[in-house]
Amino acid sequence: MHELSLACSVLELVGSEMQRHGAGTLRSVEVTVGELSGVDSEAFVFSLQMVLDRSAYAGARVSLTRVPPRSHCTVCGADFEPTSFYMPCPQCGSHATRLVAGQEFRLSSLTVETDEDKP
Numbered sequence: 001m002h003e004l005s006l007a008c009s010v011l012e013l014v015g016s017e018m019q020r021h022g023a024g025t026l027r028s029v030e031v032t033v034g035e036l037s038g039v040d041s042e043a044f045v046f047s048l049q050m051v052l053d054r055s056a057y058a059g060a061r062v063s064l065t066r067v068p069p070r071s072h073c074t075v076c077g078a079d080f081e082p083t084s085f086y087m088p089c090p091q092c093g094s095h096a097t098r099l100v101a102g103q104e105f106r107l108s109s110l111t112v113e114t115d116e117d118k119p
């Protein structure tokens with residue numbers, strides 16, 4: 001279960017971020033997953049929600065941002081959405097292309113409610 005181990009490392013990251021910023025209640029965790037990152041985003045969100053619910057941050061919601069793949073042709077300069085890593089440029093047929101988006105996998109933000117916010 002690749003996604004579950006990823007979820008556990010994200011939870012560790014969340015824990016260290018929470019410690020760095022002091023106390024508070026974690027409300028939501030935002031993750032960014034590229035469609036060519038190799039991560040099954042739905043399985044990942046499910047796993048992360050599960051590990052959060054069993055941690056000190058139960059009640060926090062997971063929100064996912066998916067990034068569609070984007071390639072750039074270094075020959076003619078075209079930008080296109082590749083359907084695979086090795087798709088040639090649809091304009092000139094060149095294989096000299098570079099994937100510029102779609103491989104990201106990161107924890108993008110945490111929404112924390114501090115104790116002072118409470119009435």
Ligand SMILES: [Zn+2]
Pocket residue numbers: 073074075076077078089090091092093094
């Ligand atoms: Zn091209």
